Amino acid sequence: MFHPLRKLQYRDPVRDIILGFMHNWLEGILEHQLRALWGIGRDTARSKTLAEFDEADDDEWTDSDISESETERNELKQEAQLFQDPVQWDQWRDTYLATYGASSSQASGTSTPRSIDLNLNEDVQMSYGDLIASEDAMEEDSDHTPVPASDMPADEPAHDESDTFQDIAVKGSWSFDKSRLAQLRAAIQEIILPTWVARPPGNLGEPGHRSLKADQYLILFTVILPLVIPEIGFDGSSDRQTIMLKSFQDLVAATIILTAFQTSIEAAV
Known part of the structure; x- marks a missing residue:
């Protein structure tokens, strides 16, 4: 069917498309917010779907998962401390040489975590002091690009790893x-309200x-709820x-901008 808009030569059907905010926003986003997320008039189908989401969230982090995560974190800490202790470094080096040797290292083409070619063979005996000296030499030979000073204050408090994570998210139900x-x-x-407003x-x-009409959703979210919600609040948790x-x-704010007769870039940001 030939539409009169096709007569407009300057019209781009992709760039100049206008979405109907009545169905997409008022009877879409706002209805979902009211009935699904806030539970005001939530039907059986939505309740079942949200219950499945809640069950999945509960199973996401079990006590076993938390324990395994803590164990992995401690193992990573121990590996990070390996190269900070000369004795542990020598022990790791000897164990590595005895286990893999030169042939295994050269065949696999792997490198050590310190990104230094140790040439692991029976003729090389690198100590912890030699390793540090090699790293210093590499740093001196590198490009001496000045590094800007950190903006972090000197008295920045250290992160307290003992702080427990508080899950304050709102469940679907x-x-x-x-x-x-x-x-x-x-x-x-x-x-x-004015007499002509659909209460x-x-x-x-x-x-x-x-079911609520589009104009009822608009009045509810732009006139009534902004006056009530700050007074009654949502939840006991601050x-x-x-x-x-x-x-x-x-x-x-998004609803007011979307339904305004005119707008601007300043209002959008």
């Missing part, structure tokens, strides 16, 4: 508790009302709530 949901529903009914249902999230509030702020 997260949802508003009953008290916060009740406050949200009360606010929907009490907030003063979201007062029993939001219950199966008693039909760290988690801070992150969720920041995410909600970004979502509202």
